[in-house]
Amino acid sequence: MNHAQPKKVLVAVAWPYAQGSLHLGHMAGAYLPSDIFARFRRSVGDDVLMVSGSDIHGTPITVKADDLGWTPQELVDKYHPEFLTYWKDLDIDWDLFTSTGTDTHKAVVQDFFLTLLENGHLYRDTSEQYFDETAERFLPDRYVEGTCPHCGYVDARGDQCDNCGRTLDPVDLINPRSKLSGATPVMRETEHFYWKLSAFNEPMAEWLSSLKGWRRHVVNFAVGMVDDGLHDRAFTRDLTWGVPLPVDDLGDGKSIYVWWEALMGYVSAAQEWSQIQGRPDAWKQWWHDPDAETYYFIGKDNIPFHAVYWPALIMGHGGLNLPTDVPANQYVTFGGQKASKSRGVGRPLGWYLDRFESDALRYALARSFPESNDTDLTDVEIARRINEELVATWGNLVNRVVSMTNRYFDGVVPEPGPLTDADQVILAGRGETLNDVSDLIYSVKLRSGIARAMEGASEANAYLSDMVPWSTAKTDMERTGTTLWVALQLIASNAIALWPYLPDTSSRVLSALGAPEFDRAPEWESPDVISGTKLADLGPLFAKVDLDTLT
RNA sequence: GGCGGCGUAGCUCAGCCGGUAAGAGCGCUCGACUCAUAAUCGAGAGGUCGGCAGUUCAAGUCUGCCCGCCGCUACCA
Known part of the structure; x- marks a missing residue:
């Protein structure tokens, strides 16, 4: 079954968010599958480029750092090296595991932004958002808390009420307060770039219907989202911990939304690898050659981003390869519950690495990969x-x-x-x-x-x-x-x-x-x-x- | 609430577009073997495929409803 011609195969793997340790679910969901696939494709003679890195930007990082009295960079400096030990302990063989904090990444993201802007996919608009005057920060939905207008629960978050489960808008909360400082937030006008995602309903629907061999749950989810209608999304955030805009239309204090930026990391990591190889243009073989294949190894919580938003971004940019497959895994559960550090479900990865040989653990996980259903372990x-x-x-x-x-x-x-x-x-x-x-x-x-x-x-x-x-x-x-x-x-x-x-x-x-x-x-x-x-x-x-x- | 999914032997799970007498691994029973980390090989027992109704010549496999469980719900990551 070997190919007559070696193929360029990009194995792109979810970028772990550098604010916490990883657990077995992450390994079974994305990292181990990608390594197995990449090793195999190397064995049959393909040119594999397997990349990922630490996702270091975004509000949750700054908030977690604040909680610890650290800088965001100090937080990253704790977790990025920790990730590297996992790869070593489990024999995950990256071509490059970098981070979103590199100059290359910044350049790629800013260039991507400018291309979208030139192609007419971005526009400016203003909105009102809650602002914490004490913390001097705009508040993402989940950092506004208050009383649920539906059930009266006093600790409801701005995005959702944990008590009655309803989806909320922060402005609906009664007695809103900032999770950062406890202060009562005020509405403040803010201007942002918006992504005309709504324009991609047609092309996305067409592309999704053309896919063959994708896992059913992945396609179902993506098609469902597109059928519901894609809405325009803010492209930037009021945040300094991130990639700054390459234009100064909005003034200071704005960054590109961490999720869009992290997705572009698949391109920037390939470029960084190329530079390290001393062949600065080599990455184009994986991204521009239509014969190249691109696989995204992720958990199912990332399906919206890899099966919908990222393909749409690629279309908006033009010239880059769309995903060949997004073989998203479902979840590994432990005793029937989703692994969760905060809820104490599932042991830390280090516990297993201390007790099992790498191959033995790889075996047990591979036999239980949640490829079509959640799998209990x-x-x-x-x-x-x-x-x-x-x-x-x-x-x-x-x-x-x-x-x-x-x-x-x-x-x-x-x-x-x-x-x-x-x-x-x-x-x-x-x-x-x-x-x-x-x-x-x-x-x-x-x-x-x-x-x-x-x-x-x-x-x-x-x-x-x-x-x-x-x-x-x-x-x-x-x-x-x-x-x-x-x-x-x-x-x-x-x-x-x-x-x-x-x-x-x-x-x-x-x-x-x-x-x-x-x-x-x-x-x-x-x-x-x-x-x-x-x-x-x-x-x-x-x-x-x-x-x-x-x- | 909306969307998606799951419920198949004791356990963990396969069963794509409906069609030979329902599968695998482990566990269990019996037998063989003794090279090997009491490891292996063979045979067998064990399931009304969550429930009810329907479509069909034919349904775990399609439709509806019900029960139970889970996930997602995007201007959080």
Whole structure:
């Protein structure tokens, strides 16, 4: 299934907001899927560019920083490095993980703004907004609190009442007060640039109806939004912590709305990567070449931004590639509840990273990716996946074959005798496994992909049961050698099939069997394990998880 | 309130445009094996596919209603 021509593949991943730690849900939702997909596409020879970065602007950052008595930058300086440790601990292999705080990003965003302006998609308008005179800040809806006009709840937020669930407008609140200072906010006129998003109803509807192979929940949601009608949106904010406007029409204190700006980070990150490579124009191959593919790995809460707003921004800008696919994941729940730091649901990521090997955790998560539905995950379930599937089926397969090779052939890959039909059938199965896994990953069915790869391991175990090399070793060493030679081929091939998911241990297996060295990704084909090769030491691939230590 | 989704074996889940006698993994039972991290292989038990009604020659698979659960609700990110 390899492409005749290598493709440019942009793997764009949600920008984590630099005001809090990440949890397993983020990993299962976006970061791990993107890494698996990117590794696979590198293996089949495509030119992959996988980028993301910390989203550092916006009001919530400034508010959180204020709460801590920090500057926004100090907050960013805490979380951005923390994110980097996650990637290292989970083997997330970025081409670039940057932030929205770079000069390149600022330049790209301002240029994007000017292009939209030239293309007539932006206009100026004024509105009245609540202003906190104590904090000297305009207040986003959720930072205005007051009494709900519907149910009388006294702590309703300006965007929604937590008590009765109704959507609110801040001006409807009785006795409004600022969440920042507690002061009573006043209405103040403010001028902003607005984005004529309403003009994109037609083109967006047309584009959405042309999509093929997208996940149903993603398309449904986007189509639903467009059917309801897209409204113009403010493009700028009264905020200094952000990318300033490239025009001075509005005076000081205005920034480009953090969300629009963060989306443009997919372009600026590619450019920054290009500059680092010393090929400043290289990014255009991913963004301007119509043959290039672009995948956005996000959680479902980001669907509006990646399946509607960002495509509309791209259309408004012109010349840039629209998304090939937005394989948004649903949520991982913990004991039936959405992970939430504030509500204490789900453990911090570090807790898992301290207790599980990277590949083991990657395995358990990949088998539970919420690709079509919310998926419930518990610590016991993770341990079960590791112990009873990964260790028992794959780890044990490798271990038993290597052990027998050590015992019967001094750890040297034996010379095969004549191959029986059974040998040839199972050897041919290698290609089928690789093809099946390949098809599944191409269509971003990663959960099925790893399940299929594990089937390959089960088939190899069944083969060993049929061939009983431990019995034939007493009577027929040539047959035993043939069986083990076949089994070693199977293992090497299966390590390739599992490599996007389990890069660390798969690399160790391949290396121990003397498979060809590879730089960043192995070739997606069954390697030949050569007779006479001395196997390198390879202890148990995975340690079993002790359930008692997980409490 | 609006929108979207979910409810299939004990558990976690597959089942695209309706059509061979309802699936997988784990757990459980039985058997085989003993090379291997008591790991593997095989066989089996186990489900009125949330409920009611309807469309159809035929419905987990379409329609309506009901019950239960969840998410989103965009000038918050």
